[in-house]
Each structure stands twice: as C-alpha cells, then as structure tokens.
Amino acid sequence: MTFAYLPVDFKFVALSTGKLQFSAFDSGQPRQEFAQAFAFISALTQQDANTAIIDIRLIHDQRKDLAAIPRRGRLFDIWPEIIAWQALGYGCFVAINAMDGIGREIANVTTIRCQAIDLDNLSAQQNYERATQFNPAPSFAVQSSPGRWHVYWITTPHNDRDKFTLLQRKLRAVFDSDRTIIDPSRVLRLPGTLHLKEKPHLITCWSLAGYGMPIDPGFLEIALAGVNVIDGSGGRHPLGEPSLSAPSKQWASEALRHADPNAMDRGEWISFSSAWKQAAWLHGDPDGIRDEWLQWCAQYTIGNGNDVAENLKAWASVRNTEIGWNSLLNKLPSLKASFHLGRPAQQSPNTPPMPHEQQQSIPVPTGEILTDSEQREWFKGCYFVTSRGQILTRDGFMNATQFNGAYGGKKFIVDSVGKSTDEPWKAATRSTLWQIQKVHHTRFLPTRPHGELIIDALGRLGINTYKPASIDARPGDISPFLNHLCAMIPDENDRNIILDYCAHNIKFPGFKIPWAPLIQSTEGIGKNLFKLIMQHGLGENYVHQPKTKELLESGTKFNAWMREKLFIIADEIKTDDKRDLVETLKPIISEERSEIQGKGADQAMEDNFANWLFFSNHKDAIPISKNGRRYAVFFSALQSLDDLIRRGMNDSYFKHLFDWIKADGAAYVVYWLQQxxxxxxxxxxxxxxxxxxxxxxxxxxxxxxxxxxxxxxxEQNGFRHGWANSVAVERDWTKYRPGRTTPRQQDIGKAIADLGYRKVDRAGRAYFQDHPEKRAVLWFKGDRNVKPSDYPVDQGYGDPTHQPSNVVPFRPTNG
Incomplete structure (x- = not known):
C-alpha cells in the first residue's frame, strides 16, 4: 500500500485486537491525521486510496445556516481543502457507498459496498460491544466523538438499494442505532478529520474481526432473518402516522424544551425537526405546530443566527418520515428520562375542551393559573409585530395596555421554576418556556390566505393580515339605485364605466386599478349611496372616507388611515393651487406599494391595494391633461338645486332612497354587481x-x-393666427394678473402645451412688440406647417427684414 502524503509525525500503532490503527504524537490540541483518512478510504472502497474517487460533504458543525459544500475526487487531492474548511469550523463527511458524481440522491448511488450503524444514544457503549461480537463480524469501527461509534460491515459490491435499506433497518433494530441511517446515499464522518461541534475531537478508526474479508450481503440476510421489520424502501409514512406520534401535545412540546438547536449540526437539526414534525402532527393544526417549531428555531444564535427562510424551506420539505416520537426519545436522554418518570403534567381528562367557536375571540381555559401549554391556547392567533411594537390578535392590533386588558384575569407561569405573572403581555413576549410567534412586519395581501407567513427579499418574516369580510348579498329589486344613477349620469357609456369599476372592486378585492373616477355635481345628490354600497360589498373596515380638510391640508404626509384599506372615498375635493397634492396622489392611486406614515412614526413601504373614488361640487376640482391617465371625470346632469327639484329629488325622495339602501338595498345592489x-x-x-x-x-x-x-x-401681440409666444406672457402678465408673481418660463411652456399648442422653435430674433430684449419660444396650434419666419408676418409686424430693433447701429465718428 502506498501513502501519498504521510506526515512525518505519524507512526503506526499495532493493536492486539485489530489489524491497524494510526495515532499522532501527543501535541496538545488535536490535529487532523491523513493516515487515518487514508486507511479508512482503503478499507471502505477496497481500492488503493491513492486512486479511489470519493464523494465528501463539508458541513459546518455549529452553524446550520451555512450551506453544505460538496467535493469529489481523490483523497490526497482534496485533503488540503478539507484542512482549510475545517479551520473554518466545517466537519467532513464521506459517502459510504459509491456515487455517480452527478447528484447526492439515492438514484445517484452506483454501488453498495457496506452496511453501517451509528451508535449515539445512552446504550451506545453496550451496543458497540455487542456489535463487535456479531456474526458475521464487522470490518472496522469509527469513534466519531466521545461515547459515539460507527460500525461497518464491508460487503461484496452490488447495486440492490432496497436490500441495503432493509438490512440497515434490521441492523438498527438489533443494535438500537440511529434511525436515520437507512438510505444508501448517507454520509458519515471521515476518520482523520476533527469533530468540531464542541471541543475539537479527532475522529479515529480501527479494525475489527472481519477486517479484510468482505462478506456476501446474503450472510447478513441469514443472520438477521429473525428480525421483523416492514419491508420496502425505508418504511416512510406520511405525516400523521399514529405509530410515530407523540403520546400528547404536551409531550411534543416537552421535546422542544429538552432540545437546544445551538447544540445541533445541520444534519442533526434536520433529523430532529423531521421527527418532531411527525410526532406533533396529530396534536394540533398545521399552522400552530409550525409556529411552535419556528419559535424553537428562533433560539438559534450561532453565526448569523436564525434564518427563518431556511427554516420554512426545511419545514415544507418534510412530507413523510420514518422517524418520530421514539427517535426523539433516543436523541434526547433527558426527554427519555422525563418520559419514563412521567414528569410533565398532563391535562386532566375532566378538563373541558378548549372552545374554538368563531364568535368567541379568546379561549377560556379553566383554572386561575395557566401553564405554558394552556397559554398556547389562550394566546392562540396572536403575533408580536416588531416593526410596530404591538401584538396582532384576532381582534386587531393591541398595545401592552390593551392586550393586558383583553387577555388578563389569569396568572401565567413563565419559567421552569414556576414563577408567574399576571401580565399577559409579559407572558406572551418574555416567558422562558414559550412565547407567541414573532414577525417583523405585516402584509396586506387580499389574494393570499389570512395569517400566511411570508418572507421578504431580506429574509424577514411578515404575516398577512387580510381577512375576507362576511358579505351580505341577496337578489332583489335594484330599480331605486339604477333610477338614481341614470338621473346623475344620463350617458349609458359613462354609467357602465362607473358600474364596471364598482363591480370589479367588489368581485376582486385587492386588484389595483391605476385610475379613479371623479364624479362632479351639485351638493346633496346622495353621494353617500356609493359609500354605503362599497362598505357593504367589501366590508366596512376596508372602506375609508378621509376628512377633506385633513387630506387637503396635510396632503398624504400623515396617511396611516390608508393602511389595510380596499377602497377610499374622497369627497368635496378641490385642489385649487395645491398642485403638489395632485402629484402626491398619483403614485398612491396607481402603485401597489406606497409610503405609509402615522404621526410620530417613521415612513414605511407598505401594501397599497386601495382603489379610489372622488366626489366634488367643482368642475375644476382636479386638473387633468389631454394625455392624463389617472382620472376619469364625470360631470353629473345634476348641477343645481333646480335640477334636483325638477326631478322630484326632495327630502322625502332621499329619505326613502336611504331607508331602502340601509335596509335591503345595499345587499341587492352588491349581489347585482357580483353577477x-x-x-x-x-x-x-x-x-x-x-x-x-x-x-x-x-x-x-x-x-x-x-x-x-x-x-x-x-388677440394680443404674439397670440394671433394660431401662435403663442412665451415672452409675450411675461410682457402682459402684470396687466392680466396684477400683484401676482410672473411665472417661470418652463411653467409658461407647460401651460401653453396643455392648451394644445406644439413647440415650433425659438424666434430668429427679439421682436420689440413682444419683448425688447428676449427671443421668444414660439408655439403653434393648427394644421399649417409653419416656420419661425412666418410668425412676424402672421402677427402683423410687417417685413421681418425691416423691423425696428433695439440694437443701435455702429456709426463712425469724425476725427
């Protein structure tokens, strides 16, 4: 066997019970040992470790928010990178079976080369000793950390993945090993590297009785024939499997209290979370179970801290599992001890069930003192919104005083030694046993489910506050409404524009329409009719009518009244010279996100799905331009008191109309608009x-x-025969507007353009009749193709080549 890189401070150590072991000279802090890794790869692959291709994954031992780093190659090629990543806190894991190099799933496993068990519970030492005496004998062992072992049986190569899984499940049943080590794509720690989860620990390996003698997996099948497990590809069960469920909701919650996410690497966190989701699934609604788990995840403080987006992604990926309650007991010795001692207080069987009737906003657990489990019911549906510093309840937002008043009257246990408080706010936000879900901000998204948690681009968690209103809509006679509308707006096409606008808002709340109707009329024509109909069709809380004075004086600076609204009605609008208000309203009318600010609060970009309807008694209420796109203006046929009287619209008429709309009429009209x-x-x-x-x-x-x-x-000079002259406006301004400041040239140009004129060019010279010093910008309105030289002729200034000028010609002097 050839060793490519064998550090000089390593030596062989012969063992009386095994074939080989490697260790380093004692130098204090543990260091990686290439020889350990080299021997392990040789034993695992049954190949020369100089040439064997392996797949490893580098996973941070403390920070689960960091992604795993996959690598593939020869050991001596990737060893320097392993050392570098370990210096940054990453543990090193190796695929125990051969992979195709394309992916890391079961489908990418090309060759099964071993069976392995992971012994990590209280009985790990005894199970390890039992495994060393098993027949057929295992090949070698790995100590991954103090008190934890991996035991391998090297097999003759094959590609039966189902056989591998079945044998894994039988081995773990015999030796009480980690239940998650069942699929052939599994990775385990690489000997020779450091376990960095807590105090650095060198991972070592040594040979056992079966070393160097690969076994036919058939011999393992024979040896394990008497072990009964469910055959198949892992025996995974959908969420809600009774055999994997916790005994009760209280025990599922107890498991979270015994687990610390800061003490888990990423693999352990995923495994624990999968088991807990399965164990808790039958003991609550999906949102409540998820929120409880998210609260547990929020305790993670290592590195960049808790990553809510990553949490939700991992949670959504768990749809079926093979592990559940028993896995939690094996992973958490303290939970196992508590379970067998029966420590957590169980809810009395005589305790009445928690009320969930929709009309009862706050559950009422019996008893004066509420445990943390009872508090989950008491505060159900509550979220602390950090951007507002308030708690969102089923009845809306509450500050501490309001929350204490609404949810008070009990004592709440807030720590493990039984300390209690009578302040609901403190219990809900500061208890060490359990806290309500905390979110960064709110969203108002009528097309999304109420209470949905939504991640923004910065990874911050928001909650959707929109809740559909209960709408009373019934078929009935709507002729009083239609007759009144026909009197207001005689043109059928105009009426249809208004009706389509109102119907679309009622049928599709939250669809942003980037323009608004403006209905102008005399006073007292029953504009509140529209307000009552829209309130009935969208929900009273979602329709708002701001005070006209407030809207005109402050514009939209303090506009918290716009928050979480679907329809806004502005009455008695007349902007006069307040053109800045018109400009401010433009993005609010058309954009789905707008700046919202309350008095004494910072501005914030929030959802803006409100559509607008304007009313005014003035025809010049809001100036529009020829190409304007934000206001559809309707001048009513009812422009005076005489118009109302001629149509019989007296006090009796309006009393009858509004009595009808408030009784059943609104429900009839809403139903008609819905259809x-x-x-x-x-x-x-x-x-x-x-x-x-x-x-x-x-x-x-x-x-x-x-x-x-x-x-x-x-027909002043400069304004004859279709022409307009910008400097002539300056010349005559004080004559037409005495005491008023002369406007800027750019404002003059805009006003001329708004009158329908097109810009021609600058005049070739200054004309004394227009302005003695300035060359004018010339504008023209009409079909003629004119040029600047046509201007003086049309104005009657005579031959432009012989016009008087303010320029004094140079005359030579004598001498």
Missing part, C-alpha cells in the same frame, strides 16, 4: 374617456393656462 359580466383584470389600465373629458380639460386649466387663454382670446 355583473366582468372578469378579473378586464378593466382599462388607464382612465377611459368620458363625455365630460373635453369640458374637464378646459375647466381644469391652471391659473397660468387660463391667463394665457385670455391673452389668446384678446
């Missing part, structure tokens, strides 16, 4: 044109545009 033939997304993505748009464009002109229009109407 309206409109599919999800089948609505314009920009504001549709209405019969009122041309007039709205004119009414919505800003102060500058209106002033320029007056100059055009008066």
């Amino acid at each position: 309206r033939a409109i599919e999800r997304g089948a609505i314009p993505m920009r504001a549709p044109d209405t019969t009122s748009k041309p007039e709205a464009l004119q009414e919505g002109q800003n102060d500058i545009a209106k002033t320029i229009q007056r100059m055009i109407d008066d």
Whole structure:
C-alpha cells in the first residue's frame, strides 16, 4: 500500500485486537491525521486510496445556516481543502457507498459496498460491544466523538438499494442505532478529520474481526432473518402516522424544551425537526405546530443566527418520515428520562375542551393559573409585530395596555421554576418556556390566505393580515339605485364605466386599478349611496372616507388611515393651487406599494391595494391633461338645486332612497354587481374617456393656462393666427394678473402645451412688440406647417427684414 502524503509525525500503532490503527504524537490540541483518512478510504472502497474517487460533504458543525459544500475526487487531492474548511469550523463527511458524481440522491448511488450503524444514544457503549461480537463480524469501527461509534460491515459490491435499506433497518433494530441511517446515499464522518461541534475531537478508526474479508450481503440476510421489520424502501409514512406520534401535545412540546438547536449540526437539526414534525402532527393544526417549531428555531444564535427562510424551506420539505416520537426519545436522554418518570403534567381528562367557536375571540381555559401549554391556547392567533411594537390578535392590533386588558384575569407561569405573572403581555413576549410567534412586519395581501407567513427579499418574516369580510348579498329589486344613477349620469357609456369599476372592486378585492373616477355635481345628490354600497360589498373596515380638510391640508404626509384599506372615498375635493397634492396622489392611486406614515412614526413601504373614488361640487376640482391617465371625470346632469327639484329629488325622495339602501338595498345592489359580466383584470389600465373629458380639460386649466387663454382670446401681440409666444406672457402678465408673481418660463411652456399648442422653435430674433430684449419660444396650434419666419408676418409686424430693433447701429465718428 502506498501513502501519498504521510506526515512525518505519524507512526503506526499495532493493536492486539485489530489489524491497524494510526495515532499522532501527543501535541496538545488535536490535529487532523491523513493516515487515518487514508486507511479508512482503503478499507471502505477496497481500492488503493491513492486512486479511489470519493464523494465528501463539508458541513459546518455549529452553524446550520451555512450551506453544505460538496467535493469529489481523490483523497490526497482534496485533503488540503478539507484542512482549510475545517479551520473554518466545517466537519467532513464521506459517502459510504459509491456515487455517480452527478447528484447526492439515492438514484445517484452506483454501488453498495457496506452496511453501517451509528451508535449515539445512552446504550451506545453496550451496543458497540455487542456489535463487535456479531456474526458475521464487522470490518472496522469509527469513534466519531466521545461515547459515539460507527460500525461497518464491508460487503461484496452490488447495486440492490432496497436490500441495503432493509438490512440497515434490521441492523438498527438489533443494535438500537440511529434511525436515520437507512438510505444508501448517507454520509458519515471521515476518520482523520476533527469533530468540531464542541471541543475539537479527532475522529479515529480501527479494525475489527472481519477486517479484510468482505462478506456476501446474503450472510447478513441469514443472520438477521429473525428480525421483523416492514419491508420496502425505508418504511416512510406520511405525516400523521399514529405509530410515530407523540403520546400528547404536551409531550411534543416537552421535546422542544429538552432540545437546544445551538447544540445541533445541520444534519442533526434536520433529523430532529423531521421527527418532531411527525410526532406533533396529530396534536394540533398545521399552522400552530409550525409556529411552535419556528419559535424553537428562533433560539438559534450561532453565526448569523436564525434564518427563518431556511427554516420554512426545511419545514415544507418534510412530507413523510420514518422517524418520530421514539427517535426523539433516543436523541434526547433527558426527554427519555422525563418520559419514563412521567414528569410533565398532563391535562386532566375532566378538563373541558378548549372552545374554538368563531364568535368567541379568546379561549377560556379553566383554572386561575395557566401553564405554558394552556397559554398556547389562550394566546392562540396572536403575533408580536416588531416593526410596530404591538401584538396582532384576532381582534386587531393591541398595545401592552390593551392586550393586558383583553387577555388578563389569569396568572401565567413563565419559567421552569414556576414563577408567574399576571401580565399577559409579559407572558406572551418574555416567558422562558414559550412565547407567541414573532414577525417583523405585516402584509396586506387580499389574494393570499389570512395569517400566511411570508418572507421578504431580506429574509424577514411578515404575516398577512387580510381577512375576507362576511358579505351580505341577496337578489332583489335594484330599480331605486339604477333610477338614481341614470338621473346623475344620463350617458349609458359613462354609467357602465362607473358600474364596471364598482363591480370589479367588489368581485376582486385587492386588484389595483391605476385610475379613479371623479364624479362632479351639485351638493346633496346622495353621494353617500356609493359609500354605503362599497362598505357593504367589501366590508366596512376596508372602506375609508378621509376628512377633506385633513387630506387637503396635510396632503398624504400623515396617511396611516390608508393602511389595510380596499377602497377610499374622497369627497368635496378641490385642489385649487395645491398642485403638489395632485402629484402626491398619483403614485398612491396607481402603485401597489406606497409610503405609509402615522404621526410620530417613521415612513414605511407598505401594501397599497386601495382603489379610489372622488366626489366634488367643482368642475375644476382636479386638473387633468389631454394625455392624463389617472382620472376619469364625470360631470353629473345634476348641477343645481333646480335640477334636483325638477326631478322630484326632495327630502322625502332621499329619505326613502336611504331607508331602502340601509335596509335591503345595499345587499341587492352588491349581489347585482357580483353577477355583473366582468372578469378579473378586464378593466382599462388607464382612465377611459368620458363625455365630460373635453369640458374637464378646459375647466381644469391652471391659473397660468387660463391667463394665457385670455391673452389668446384678446388677440394680443404674439397670440394671433394660431401662435403663442412665451415672452409675450411675461410682457402682459402684470396687466392680466396684477400683484401676482410672473411665472417661470418652463411653467409658461407647460401651460401653453396643455392648451394644445406644439413647440415650433425659438424666434430668429427679439421682436420689440413682444419683448425688447428676449427671443421668444414660439408655439403653434393648427394644421399649417409653419416656420419661425412666418410668425412676424402672421402677427402683423410687417417685413421681418425691416423691423425696428433695439440694437443701435455702429456709426463712425469724425476725427
């Protein structure tokens, strides 16, 4: 046998009970030993370790948040890298069977070359001694850490994976070994490397009686023929297998209290979590079981700490297992001792079941003092939201005072020695036995299930707070509503735009429509009709009407009222010169994420699925442009008190209308809108044109545009025959707007463009009639193909080559 790299400080040690063993001279801190790894690979592969191809995985011994690192090659090629990764805390594991180099699954196993058991429980020493006396004799042993052993039987090569699994299951039954070592793709620790989970420990190997004599697996089958296990590929069971279940919910919770995720490597964490999920599955609802496990995972503090996204990914991957309660007992000696001593207090069989009626928001366990298990029921459905510093309950958000008032009246045990508190907030957030699920933020996603936990791009955990409202919708006569709407909006196409908008909101809550209707009319036409219908169709809590003064004065700076809303109705809108409000409203109307800020709180980007409906008594309420896409404007036919009187809309009419809508009418209209033939997304993505748009464009002109229009109407210099002149606006501004500041040229240009003019070019020179010093930017409105030289002729300035100028010609002087 040739050793490629044999460090000079290694020596052979002959053993009286085995063929070979390697050790290093004592140098204090343990170091890796290449000779141990070389001997192991030779014995495992039955090949020259200089040329044998092996598959290893480097897995961090303390930080389960770090991904495993796979490597494939010859031992002496990858040994330096093994040493380097071990310096960073990674343990080294080797595939015990030959792999194809493509993947790490059972399907990638090409050759079965051994059977192996992992002895890691309280009886490991006795089981190891029994295994050394077994017939057929095992080939060699590995000490992975103090008190833990791996025992190998080298077999003649074969590729029957099912046979391997069946023999593994029988061996583990005989020797009480780790239940997870059953599939042929398994990896175990490589001798010669260090176990770094706690105090560094050199993993060693030595020969046993069967060393050098591979056995036919048939001999193992004969020896284990009397061991009864379920045949098949591992005997995996779907979640909820009674034979793998914990005796009770209390015992499943007790298992978590005996386990420390910081003391587990990644493989142990996955194995424990799989066993616990199976053991707990029959003892609660899936979300509650998951949340309890996530709370246990949150104790992990090594490295980058707890990775919620990784936790949820691992949890979702466990769909069936072969391990469960008995595996937890074997993994946790303290749990096993407690179980056999019957330590955890069991719930009295006479205790009434926990109430779960939907109308009862808080369960009422009997007794004055609540254990941690009872607290799980008492605080069920509660989440601490760190970004708000509040607890989300089934009745909404609560601060400490509110939470203590709603959930108080009991004493809560908060530590293992029985200390109690009468403050629910303290028990729910600071108990050392159990705490409610903690999330970073909330989401408001009407298309996702209520209470769904969602990971954002930064790995932070959020919870969906949207809960569908219970809607009362019934068929009935809706003629009072339709007659009123026809009086308000006589044009059928306009009415259909409004009805489609309302129906789409009711049928598909949470679908963001990037535009909003604006209905203008005289006062007192029954605008609240729409508010009552939308509240009835979406849920009163999801419809909001902000105070007009607050909206106009503060804009949307303090807009916490927008949070978790589906529909917002703004009445008495008139922006006048508050153009900044119009700009601020644009992204709020069209974007699904917006900045939300309450007074005394920081801004935060939150979900914004609210759609808007505006009402106003003023036709110039919100200025729109020709190409505007956010507002569909409807001028009602009801523009005065006389219009109302002519249609019989007196006090008696409105009393009858609102009595009807509040009694059954809203339910009738909502049902009718729910049946309206409109599919999800089948609505314009920009504001549709209405019969009122041309007039709205004119009414919505800003102060500058209106002033320029007056100059055009008066045919001032620079504004004749389809032309508009930017510097002429400056010339005449104080005449038309005395005492008002002259606007900037860029604002003048925008106003001229809003009037429908197109920019031609800058004038070739300054014209005294327009402005004695400045060259104007020229604009034109019409079908003619004009050029700047046409401008002075159209204005009546005469021949542009003989116009007076403010430039004094140079005249030579005598002398």
